[in-house]
Amino acid sequence: MISQKYKKMLEGKSVIRQLSEFATERGKAIGYENVFDYSLGNPSVPVPREFTDVMIEMLKEKNPAELHGYSPSLGIPSVRKKIADSLNKRFGMNYTENHIFMTSGAAGAIAHAVRCVSDAGDEILTFAPFFPEYHPYINLSGAVLKVVPPNTEDFQINFTLFEEMLNEKTAAVLINSPNNPSGVVYSEETIVKLCDMLKNKEKEYGHEIFIISDEPYREILFAGVKAPYVSNYYDNTLSCYSYSKSLSLPGERIGYVAVNPACKDSEYLVSMCGQISRGIGHNCPPSIIQLAVAEVVDLTSDMSIYERNMNLIYEKLVELGFTCVKPGGTFYIFPKALEEDAKVFSQKATKYDLILVPGDSFGCSGYFRMAYCIDTEKVERSLAALEKFIKSEYG
Numbered sequence: 458m459i460s461q462k463y464k465k466m467l468e469g470k471s472v473i474r475q476l477s478e479f480a481t482e483r484g485k486a487i488g489y490e491n492v493f494d495y496s497l498g499n500p501s502v503p504v505p506r507e508f509t510d511v512m513i514e515m516l517k518e519k520n521p522a523e524l525h526g527y528s529p530s531l532g533i534p535s536v537r538k539k540i541a542d543s544l545n546k547r548f549g550m551n552y553t554e555n556h557i558f559m560t561s562g563a564a565g566a567i568a569h570a571v572r573c574v575s576d577a578g579d580e581i582l583t584f585a586p587f588f589p590e591y592h593p594y595i596n597l598s599g600a601v602l603k604v605v606p607p608n609t610e611d612f613q614i615n616f617t618l619f620e621e622m623l624n625e626k627t628a629a630v631l632i633n634s635p636n637n638p639s640g641v642v643y644s645e646e647t648i649v650k651l652c653d654m655l656k657n658k659e660k661e662y663g664h665e666i667f668i669i670s671d672e673p674y675r676e677i678l679f680a681g682v683k684a685p686y687v688s689n690y691y692d693n694t695l696s697c698y699s700y701s702k703s704l705s706l707p708g709e710r711i712g713y714v715a716v717n718p719a720c721k722d723s724e725y726l727v728s729m730c731g732q733i734s735r736g737i738g739h740n741c742p743p744s745i746i747q748l749a750v751a752e753v754v755d756l757t758s759d760m761s762i763y764e765r766n767m768n769l770i771y772e773k774l775v776e777l778g779f780t781c782v783k784p785g786g787t788f789y790i791f792p793k794a795l796e797e798d799a800k801v802f803s804q805k806a807t808k809y810d811l812i813l814v815p816g817d818s819f820g821c822s823g824y825f826r827m828a829y830c831i832d833t834e835k836v837e838r839s840l841a842a843l844e845k846f847i848k849s850e851y852g
């Protein structure tokens with residue numbers, strides 16, 4: 458008999474994927490340039506030229522056996538060292554290469570981090586709104602995902618409900634700032650309060666509660682906004698990073714776990730990741746991609762485009778009467794829909810060729826997500842469609 462667990466998952470097809478498929482089909486009919494597809498978080502800004510140049514140079518000059526050979530299971534030591542040095546310089550940390558484990562994007566990083574700090578039946582708490590893939594990331598590891606309801610006022614943490622949900626079984630808290638889908642960056646006040654609460658609970662329960670900090674948008678920050686580096690505030694932190702967004706390399710599948718050197722049992726965790734890989738069939742990212750990324754470790758794509766898009770959309774939304782928290786980073790915005798059921802709202806929007814994702818799957822009904830990693834020219838054209846939609850349906 459085939460696995461009932463995975464067969465059942467086929468019933469829960471991702472809403473985001475369905476909408477994106479709809480956009481592709483509609484594009485075939487009217488031209489994709491006329492579909493205002495805000496569904497997918499696929500970066501639209503190109504990778505920096507330096508990355509491409511490094512790749513070309515390596516392919517021409519380097520020994521093919523090294524370039525295309527197996528990576529050591531924890532990642533290439535020189536790459537891990539460059540990443541550790543860069544983090545130390547930027548965030549005042551003291552990582553060595555032994556604290557860095559190379560992964561296939563943030564997805565791979567979270568898969569390892571979760572397994573490092575939990576056993577079957579342990580609870581991992583996250584905060585709505587949250588990236589829906591956390592469900593499979595956590596639940597298929599044997600741990601159990603629990604979602605703290607949102608604080609819709611500003612999308613910082615709802616501490617009252619969080620404290621009620623913490624218990625002896627809490628092994629870790631999974632946070633994501635800058636956040637998908639809200640675009641909100643947790644303030645230093647939020648991080649300090651979270652860490653203080655967890656330190657007290659660690660004492661009360663007599664065991665560690667780890668923070669898994671999912672930070673693929675760490676560098677996509679808008680003017681004047683700072684994202685606190687969580688490891689600076691909490692020893693038991695595993696940072697999960699990805700180059701998918703900051704370097705626009707989602708197809709290359711590259712990221713890492715950085716274990717805070719002060720974390721409990723830090724000397725085991727990266728080696729344990731190597732053992733976890735054996736079980737889940739994860740292989741380190743391709744050697745060539747590791748080597749190339751290490752050469753551009755302090756660069757990012759041109760993030761100003763996302764900020765320009767955000768400002769255009771935010772201003773239009775406010776003008777049209779939406780309630781919306783202004784994003785501090787990412788390429789997402791998460792306004793309140795103009796009717797209670799955001800699924801109905803998003804369905805109506807498709808009549809105007811606007812593809813908006815209802816917030817239900819992010820654990821926040823009544824809101825919708827726009828992923829504005831699209832050309833600014835298209836964003837500008839979409840604003841007229843948005844206005845027509847709102848005036849015709851809700852005017």
Ligand code: PLP
Nearest residue numbers: 498562563564588633637699701
């Ligand atoms: N975490 C968050 C919050 C994301 O938005 C994404 C991708 O969109 C991921 C993790 C997975 O990232 P990756 O493509 O690097 O595996």
